[in-house]
Amino acid sequence: MLSWLLASWALLWSSVSVAQNIENVRVWPSAEKTRVVFDLSAEPTYTYFTLFDNQPYRIVIDFQNTANQVDLSAIEIASDVVTVIRTSGSPRAGTSRIVLEINSATAPEIFPLGPSGNSGHRLVVDIAGATDLSQVVAESQSSTPATSAPRVPRTLDAIPIRPLVVAIDAGHGGRDPGSIGPAGNFEKVITLAVARKLAARVNADPGMRAVLTRTGDQSLSLAQRTSVVRRERADFFVSIHADAFTTPQPRGASVWILSKRRSDTELGRALENKERLSEELIDVVPSLENSEDDPYLNRTFLDMLRDNSMADGHEAATIILDQLGRVTNLHRDKPEGASFGVLSALRTPSVLVELGFISNPQKERLLINNSHQDRLANALYLGIREFFLRNPVAGTSLAELEIQTHVVARGESLSVIAARYGVRVADIKAQNNLRSNTIRVGQQLEIPLGR
Ligand SMILES: [Zn+2]
Structure with missing residues (x-):
């Protein structure tokens, strides 16, 4: 039902012929999928196809009557699913062809969204597949450099760290x-x-x-x-x-x-x-x-x-x-x-x-x-x-914690410390190269948090 619905939207919108710009490209990886959002100056007029016969697998989107204002090479992609976003030779005058290289032959969900809140017209591309979120947070904080294009793209949205x-x-x-x-x-x-x-x-x-x-x-x-x-x-x-x-x-x-x-x-x-x-x-x-x-x-x-x-x-x-x-x-x-x-x-x-x-x-x-x-x-x-x-939640400080130092206090055993941090005794032993369960007061232990 969803794909039928989206296909009918695409048909509807393809009849609209307005000169438009791709103003920004945003990438949102998650544990389930990666979402790529194209911010556009007007309703998108587009067609797309997939190339899954050989690697790299590609999704090719043709934006008609559209100029691309974004330096795609400057976008840092913190996704394990989408590896490259690039332009390609234009099939006809006025069309911007954008290629998403992806690492599995997964049919994308592609649909337009109208203006809402702070956002204008958008084309959304969802590709199923997991991204290791612990790395995404760190990577997405480096901003996208501005380009010399007439419109300066907004920086890639950083995910704020929160409790x-x-x-x-x-x-x-x-x-x-x-x-x-x-x-x-x-x-x-x-x-x-x-x-x-x-x-x-x-x-x-x-x-x-x-x-x-x-x-x-x-x-x-x-x-x-x-x-x-x-x-x-x-x-x-x-x-x-x-x-x-x-x-x-x-x-x-x-x-x-x-x-x-x-x-x-x-x-x-x-x-x-x-x-x-x-x-x-x-x-x-x-x-x-x-x-x-x-x-x-x-x-x-x-x-x-x-x-x-x-x-x-x-x-x-x-x-x-x-x-x-x-x-x-x-x-x-x-x-x-x-x-x-x-x-x-x-x-x-x-x-x-x-x-x-x-x-x-x-x-x-x-x-x-x-x-x-x-x-x-x-x-x-x-x-x-x-x-x-x-189950780390991307953007939260707990997901960012990797190793915590613990100083052994009187009366504490490895199992007490493990329970306190919600980790396994075996993981603490492995992290600290401990061969036995013996620890001493004042000893510094690295507690491997997460995973
Ligand atoms: Zn009750």
């Missing part, structure tokens, strides 16, 4: 106490205490920033809890609970993610709600702000984002469970799917953590214990951090 944003939701609050333990402790008090401890741990990490849905004893609507994710452009959402069970036996922690069925419902709702849709899609890719006009594109992009974030949520939940299992017993050792409205963010990996059942008298005592809350918060922090070390 990862972790949205932390303390369950219940205000008029809603949540579950109440046998000794009279309110769930809402425990969830807030652990949420604040987690926020403190997150904020102590230079690579992360915490946002709390509530910092005091307030009642929040579901919409207020979930809107934080979109407003703060959160990279992760964790909702904290300590619910009761009808019988006092269950005790352990568990981690929940949104079920596929509920997620489908949320996706349908988002597509029907224009405001939410524009929020969900607003910064998917900077050049797609106006895609909300097209229901097929919307569905495609939202579907893709949702599937990614659900897979990420499942992986994150698994890692968090592993960390929680080191400090408390688990009710179930695998993530579980449920229809929780609070997990309805379609773009952001979201998990709901049950710290333990407050209805169990023994667990209730633990849940109000300060040190136990510290351990739980630390386990959540380590889990989230490990998830992002395994």
Whole structure:
């Protein structure tokens, strides 16, 4: 459906005959694809074909009635998919032929976009294939030199380095106490205490920033809890609970993610709600702000984002469970799917953590214990951090961290240090050429972060 739609756009636009310029070329690599955006002075009139018979594989785009104002050799391409962008001999007067050399014979998706926000007319070329993002950030920061062309191209967009944003939701609050333990402790008090401890741990990490849905004893609507994710452009959402069970036996922690069925419902709702849709899609890719006009594109992009974030949520939940299992017993050792409205963010990996059942008298005592809350918060922090070390987000400072130096303190073992940084003991040993697990106080260790 999408390709048919785009083909019909191309036909429509090919009848327009306006002299135009290619003003800028931008390259956006990601873990899934590389997007090349041509900024144009008018609606593009173009045709394209692919040359996949021999290497290098090429995508050839002919822009009719178009002058190229960009020095393509000056563009630094930080993509593992697109290797070269160059001009080629013009097939006829007035046509600019641009060739993209790519490293696999993958059919591109090519479509025009009209003016929106700060962007004018564009032609977008998407080529599937992964780029190692840890290198992209560094490379894309070197700017493109200006050329002697009449129009000076804008520099290649640099990806700013930012901390990862972790949205932390303390369950219940205000008029809603949540579950109440046998000794009279309110769930809402425990969830807030652990949420604040987690926020403190997150904020102590230079690579992360915490946002709390509530910092005091307030009642929040579901919409207020979930809107934080979109407003703060959160990279992760964790909702904290300590619910009761009808019988006092269950005790352990568990981690929940949104079920596929509920997620489908949320996706349908988002597509029907224009405001939410524009929020969900607003910064998917900077050049797609106006895609909300097209229901097929919307569905495609939202579907893709949702599937990614659900897979990420499942992986994150698994890692968090592993960390929680080191400090408390688990009710179930695998993530579980449920229809929780609070997990309805379609773009952001979201998990709901049950710290333990407050209805169990023994667990209730633990849940109000300060040190136990510290351990739980630390386990959540380590889990989230490990998830992002395994799945680096381009442009975030955590993805930039490679090696961190750690000075061994009294009482620390290799496994303690490994757990603290969310890395494997074997990786620390390999990095430091350690043959045994023996380390000494004051010893400097290189901690290999990421990968
Ligand atoms: Zn609860």
